[in-house]
Amino acid sequence: MIHEYDVVVVGGGIAGLYTALTAAEQCRVAVVSKVHVTRSHSVAAQGGIAASLGNEEEDHWEWHMYDTVKGSDYLADQDATEILAKEAPNAIIALEHMGVPFTRNAQGKIEQRRFGGHTRNYGEAPAKRACYVSDRTGRAIMDTLYDRCIAKGVDMYNEVFILKLLFSSNHCCGVAGYDIATCEPQVFHAKAIVLATGGCGKIYKTTSNGYASTGDGFALALDSLIPLEDMEFVQFHPTGIYGLGILISEAARGEGGVLRNGLGERFMERYAPNLKDLAPRDIISRAILTEIKEGRGVEGKDYVHLDLREIGKERLAQKLPEISFFIKTYLGIDPSETPVPVAPTCHYMMGGIPTDTEGRVLIDETGTVLPGVFAVGECACVSVHGANRLGCNSLIDLVVFGCRTGINVAKHAKEKDLPPIPQQAESIVVDKVNSLLDCSGNERVPVLREAMQRLMTEKCSVFRNGDDLGQALEEIRQLEKRCLNVGLANKSKIFNYELEEALELGNMLKTAEAIVFSALQRNESRGAHYRSDYPERNDEEWLKHTLVYMAPQGLKTAYKPIAITRFPPEKRRY
Ligand SMILES: Cc1cc2nc3c(=O)[nH]c(=O)nc-3n(C[C@H](O)[C@H](O)[C@H](O)COP(=O)(O)OP(=O)(O)OC[C@H]3O[C@@H](n4cnc5c(N)ncnc54)[C@H](O)[C@@H]3O)c2cc1C
Numbered sequence: 001m002i003h004e005y006d007v008v009v010v011g012g013g014i015a016g017l018y019t020a021l022t023a024a025e026q027c028r029v030a031v032v033s034k035v036h037v038t039r040s041h042s043v044a045a046q047g048g049i050a051a052s053l054g055n056e057e058e059d060h061w062e063w064h065m066y067d068t069v070k071g072s073d074y075l076a077d078q079d080a081t082e083i084l085a086k087e088a089p090n091a092i093i094a095l096e097h098m099g100v101p102f103t104r105n106a107q108g109k110i111e112q113r114r115f116g117g118h119t120r121n122y123g124e125a126p127a128k129r130a131c132y133v134s135d136r137t138g139r140a141i142m143d144t145l146y147d148r149c150i151a152k153g154v155d156m157y158n159e160v161f162i163l164k165l166l167f168s169s170n171h172c173c174g175v176a177g178y179d180i181a182t183c184e185p186q187v188f189h190a191k192a193i194v195l196a197t198g199g200c201g202k203i204y205k206t207t208s209n210g211y212a213s214t215g216d217g218f219a220l221a222l223d224s225l226i227p228l229e230d231m232e233f234v235q236f237h238p239t240g241i242y243g244l245g246i247l248i249s250e251a252a253r254g255e256g257g258v259l260r261n262g263l264g265e266r267f268m269e270r271y272a273p274n275l276k277d278l279a280p281r282d283i284i285s286r287a288i289l290t291e292i293k294e295g296r297g298v299e300g301k302d303y304v305h306l307d308l309r310e311i312g313k314e315r316l317a318q319k320l321p322e323i324s325f326f327i328k329t330y331l332g333i334d335p336s337e338t339p340v341p342v343a344p345t346c347h348y349m350m351g352g353i354p355t356d357t358e359g360r361v362l363i364d365e366t367g368t369v370l371p372g373v374f375a376v377g378e379c380a381c382v383s384v385h386g387a388n389r390l391g392c393n394s395l396i397d398l399v400v401f402g403c404r405t406g407i408n409v410a411k412h413a414k415e416k417d418l419p420p421i422p423q424q425a426e427s428i429v430v431d432k433v434n435s436l437l438d439c440s441g442n443e444r445v446p447v448l449r450e451a452m453q454r455l456m457t458e459k460c461s462v463f464r465n466g467d468d469l470g471q472a473l474e475e476i477r478q479l480e481k482r483c484l485n486v487g488l489a490n491k492s493k494i495f496n497y498e499l500e501e502a503l504e505l506g507n508m509l510k511t512a513e514a515i516v517f518s519a520l521q522r523n524e525s526r527g528a529h530y531r532s533d534y535p536e537r538n539d540e541e542w543l544k545h546t547l548v549y550m551a552p553q554g555l556k557t558a559y560k561p562i563a564i565t566r567f568p569p570e571k572r573r574y
Contacts, residue, residue, distance in 0.1 A: 001186055002425070005030045005155075006413035008188040010162050010175055011196030011217070012037030014045075014138065015377025015398040017145040019194050019359070020154045022406025027413045030155040032188060034180065034212060034500070037156050038146055041198050041210040042398070045138025046322060047251035048130030049095075049399070050118060050392035051088035055109040056128040061085040063120060064129060066567055068393060071117040071280045072350075072386025073527035073537065074569035075230065075545070077562060080357050084384045084393070084400050091399045092131050100144045102131055103319075113319075114254040117280040117390040123574070126254075126278045130392045135249055135322045137395065160186050161500060162216070163432055165193065165224045165373065166425055172372030173419040176429050180500060183493035185429040189421045191413040194405060195220065195353060195361075195375040203508045203515075204346035204461065205453040206245035208237055214504040215511035217379035221353045222510055226363055226370060227547040227558070229381040230351035231511075232519035232529045235389055236462050238284040240345025241330055242303040248323050248342060250391040253277045255319055257308040259288070260339065261296040267304075272574035279574045282388040282528045285344040285462050298341065305339035312336060344462055350389055350528065351518075352381035354547065359405025365547060365560035372412070372419070376405040383545065383562075387527020436502055437493075441485035445501045448479055448486070452505075452512055455479075460516050465533045469520040476516055480509045517555045518546045539569050 006027035009016045017037070020029045031037060052059040065085035069076050096102055096110065105111040112128040120127040133140035149156070162177035166187075174189040197217030201209025218228055238259070239248040253259075258277050261267045271287040272279035279287075292302050308316060313336040316324050327335045353375040354362040359382075360369045377398050384397055459472035483506055490498040524538035525531050544559040 001184065003030065003186070003188050004418070005188065005190045007192050007194065007409050008032060008175060008190040009194040009196055011040070011198060011377065011379070012156065013040035013042035013196060013198050013377060013398070014141055014145065014395065015402050016194070016196030017142070017149055018399055018402030019196060019376050019406040019409065021145060021149050021152060022403050023410040024149070024152040024154050026410035030157060030188065031149065032157040032160050032162060032175070032177070034159065034161045036158045038142060040142070041213055043139045043142045044210060045395055046135045046247065047249035047254070048113065048115060048132035048137050048392045049092065049395035050115065050129050050390070051092045051131060051396060052085065052129060053089050053092060053110060053112060053131065055105065056112045058120065059127055059129060061088065063122060063127065064088065064118070066122050067118050068384060068390055069567045070123070070572060071388055071390040073388055073572060074543065075383070075386030075526060075562060077383040078565040078567065079563045080382045081384045082565065083357055084397060087400045088396045091396060091403065095141060095144070095399065098144050098148055100133065100140050102133055113251060114278055115391040116250050116253070116278045116284070117275070118392070119275070123274070126275060130251070130254065132251065135251055135320045141395065157186065161503065162220070163503065164428055165220055166422055167224070168419040168421060170371070171419050172370065173421050174425065176425050178429050178433055181495055183433055183496065185426040187421070187425045189418065191372065191416045191418055192409045193373050194359065194409055195373070195379055196377045197379045199349045199378040200508060200511045201346045203452060203456050203512045205457040206240060207346040208240055208245055208247035209346070214508050216504065216507045217353065217375070218514065219507035219510040222514065222550040225550060226353060226361060227549045228351060228514050229354040229383065229545050229547055230518070231514045231548055232522050232546060233350035233387045233527055234346065234515060235281055235348040235350060235528050236285040236344040237347035238281055238288055238344050239306050239342040241326065242341035242343050244330055245345035246326055246330060247345065247347070248306060248327070248340065252306065252308055252320055252323060255315065256311045257306055258310070259284070260305045260307050261291045262298045262300065263296055267291050267296070275574040280388055280390060283574060286530060288344055289462055303341040303343045306342045307339040308335040309337065309339070346461070348389055348394065349378055350385045350387060352379050355380045355382045357382055357401070357404060358408035359401060360408070365558050374405050374409050376401050387529060433499065436486070436499055437488060437491050439487055441487040443482045443486045445486060445498065445505050448483055449505050452476065452479055452509060456512055460519060462530065464519055464529070464531050466520065466531070469516055472516045473513070473520060476509060476513045480513065483509055513555065514548045518548050518557065521557050522546060543569065
């Protein structure tokens with residue numbers, strides 16, 4: 001079936017819905033999502049959304065911008081970061097006016113709490129900057145945006161898996177995919193496509209991400225010869241529930257929780273004397289793994305404790321009900337009485353599809369725009385997070401740049417005619433689906449997926465080195481070859497999840513290769529990319545963005561400069 005719209009947004013998380021809602025003011029918009037829209041990973045966001053409202057204590061957008069740039073280890077583009085920090089307060093008020101039920105303080109204002117790396121007066125002490133809805137902030141924003149989109153007439157196509165971007169003489173003119181319920185091809189013909197496909201935590205063994213976070217948007221881009229920017233920067237959140245990776249929000253430390261090693265020491269005092277447990281995530285994740293490596297894990301094992309006892313039963317129930325529930329459900333312990341075993345968990349992609357501050361996709365180091373395609377949210381890289389994202393800065397990125405992308409994509413759609421669509425749009429999908437269903441190869445999806453997850457976890461996570469990365473690249477390429485010989489046991493066309501998982505595996509392997517390839521080239525340590533063979537940051541050679549492309553001979557890299565406007569790079573001390 002072929003559907004015609006002005007704008008089609010692939011992805012129904014907060015980035016996709018905010019863009020769709022804004023664009024729908026001016027044109028006909030559809031959202032396409034491989035999971036039911038309201039199950040997108042954005043609903044899992046717990047702790048909050050950053051803005052210098054100053055409702056609890058003095059705050060300024062310049063302080064927010066400074067913290068974001070410093071947190072990024074000076075890799076963020078400062079022109080984009082300035083927009084993020086400046087527009088954040090109004091974005092929160094806009095959400096509030098739409099109906100997001102933010103938690104309020106005694107004066108009736110939106111309450112704010114502390115989060116890692118957010119400080120007052122350029123690093124003096126932690127600042128209360130995170131607005132929140134208990135510890136269900138993402139859910140509350142998603143529900144509100146979904147209601148608003150429905151009221152505005154945005155059409156939702158749930159459980160449709162997009163496989164390909166379509167082009168007509170270098171102008172993007174649609175996307176093609178299939179209906180997961182029936183395997184019927186679904187083609188969306190539009191004046192503009194917005195990619196809002198989220199992250200790819202599932203390429204690692206332990207992750208806080210949902211099952212749908214398989215990097216499909218990254219693979220769609222690479223297949224269309226669109227580069228990916230700064231893919232080597234993968235964030236590990238310090239506090240995943242040990243063994244499971246389920247997230248315990250930084251809000252737990254914002255509310256007073258502390259990390260302790262096997263000796264009961266509050267070890268972050270040694271690594272970040274000023275901000276301690278509220279230092280940025282890259283620093284805390286490395287500190288935890290260093291404690292473990294040096295034998296100070298709890299009972300000699302590979303975890304440390306998150307001690308929430310000081311917060312008290314009542315406040316835990318009020319401010320952190322969902323994570324208290326997770327801890328009770330998955331570990332069988334009461335966090336008000338017993339410390340919680342935690343270890344770093346793969347959480348967020350700082351890199352992604354390069355865009356300008358209006359969401360337009362850029363295809364080279366000189367900023368050439370690819371007409372008709374836009375990207376926003378975690379799959380995009382407008383570069384406000386650089387080498388390390390601060391907590392609560394993703395949600396505000398989705399809203400601020402979702403709004404800007406929505407305005408701009410609608411403008412684009414109003415100015416342009418509908419470009420023609422390739423005739424073979426439907427058959428591309430039918431051929432791809434049928435070739436997988438018909439293939440009698442002897443490789444199995446779960447086996448290859450596990451091998452990839454183990455490899456990425458062992459050789460390309462918090463600590464990296466050239467030898468490991470070189471080996472990882474070779475092994476990923478072998479897995480990609482084996483993936484061509486995958487056979488499916490389930491040949492049905494009705495809700496065939498094995499088929500979907502095979503397609504996702506192909507996307508994850510492409511993404512993993514781009515991450516490892518970019519990481520292998522960057523011979524320095526910056527933010528979340530720590531090379532034990534190059535432990536220092538090297539601004540002279542590496543103060544630049546990586547672009548990784550798919551070329552006929554395989555991946556290749558190029559580099560582009562960073563926008564530095566207000567804050568020249570300095571040493572990061574916390
Ligand atoms: C547990 C957890 C807690 C977090 N807490 C916070 C927090 O408190 N504050 C904060 O700022 N950030 C937080 N983050 C980060 C933040 O939530 C995410 O970065 C953000 O929600 C990503 O939103 P998105 O709209 O870009 O994508 P997502 O919400 O991930 O949505 C992706 C969408 O793309 C669709 N899609 C993907 N591939 C395809 C395809 N091939 N075809 C069709 N559709 C496709 C999916 O179905 C989905 O609708 C948290 C993240 C996690 C995992």
